[in-house]
Amino acid sequence: MSNGAPFVIKICGLSTPETLRTALDGGADMVGFVFHPKSPRFITPQRAAELATIARGKAEIAALIVDWDERQAAELVEALKPDWLQLHGHETPEQTAALRRAAGRPVMKALGIAAADDLKAITAYRDVADRILLDAKPPKDAAYPGGHGRPFDWTLLAGLDPAQPFMLGGGLDPANVTEAIRIARPAGVDVSSGVESAPGVKDPARIAEFIAAARMAAAAVQEGSTA
Template sequence: MKIKIKICGIREESALEAVIDAGADFGGFIFHDKSPRNLTIEEAASLSKRANGRIARVGLIVNPQDAFLDELFAKVELEALQLQGSESPERVQAIRERYGVDVWKAISVATKRDIQSAQAYQQSADLILFDAKTPPGALPGGMGLRFDWTLLDGIEMDLPWGLAGGLSPDNVSKAIQLTRAPMVDVCSGTERAPGIKDVDKITAFCKAALQA
């Protein structure tokens, strides 16, 4: 089965084109004003239009309010919404039903108990994304941190799932071989500086993942 690849934190048309050309399955747009990768709704609408039919579009957001989501979905076409905050299973289900979009739930991982907590979302999410837990007060992702991949040993999920956190062209092959993750998600590992994509790293990451 072909590994699925998501490149997150796309801000520029040139980066979007590089992600598509490299063969990624998902392009990620971030809506979080504390992130150097944050997009306005207008910026995202332009990128989404350019990507339409060429790559699946995923919006990343942290503990969103309905008012923001109403405006977002009125102006930006997305195939999925990635919830990166402390959203409960009930909140995930409510968003999924209200907007009729696939909802991915990111699980912040530091211990085996964190992995097990994903079970609570089996009925409400469409995909679980295991990501590294960041320090209190830090950004909820995109910091290049990774968790102990052996925590995923023996994982049994009824839902599709993916691996994120500290992935790069240099380690993604090992990560896939060790965890058997069916999907990988990268952000800072394909940048030359926070919020600025590196075309060569995007290409190298996708090549390494597909060859793993």
């Protein structure tokens, strides 16, 4: 966690005005819309554009895509005008850079983590992605890459360069986010399934609880690091 940098709380996979407003009212810094058809959180660009009118100016908007080409990304940006592209597939560093150029937007690259060796990928993406999201690796038979509610071992991150900011995702929920922030010291957190009552069904109470817990935990870590 960088001293003095704003801590980012992202609620991903939103699909209704009610839950989006809960995230905004709770103080979410970023909201995410999922454009991967196999995900239970999938929405169309048209639907996302409608929701974006509620969020714009109140939180940053991230568009989650999986292994898209430059043309698709550029068309989505034209329709939605997101603040960020979140790349959640097998995009190489070269593809990440190409998507960033084509979309004209900063990109967040998700990297699946299960073991210490997985952290080596950070170096390859450091110069082509504007933000790194360290997420739990999905099960081998998974139909979609994220939102499976399984955390990874946060202690794996103890050896990371403190100057390398990253966001943390994968299995976070209102009950464990405080511990996750204390151990991993990320620059932000990203949650999806951990604030749901069923796959793809966001729970307003859990959204509010998560944001409050994350904000308090981040403040405690920040105060400790500057004391």
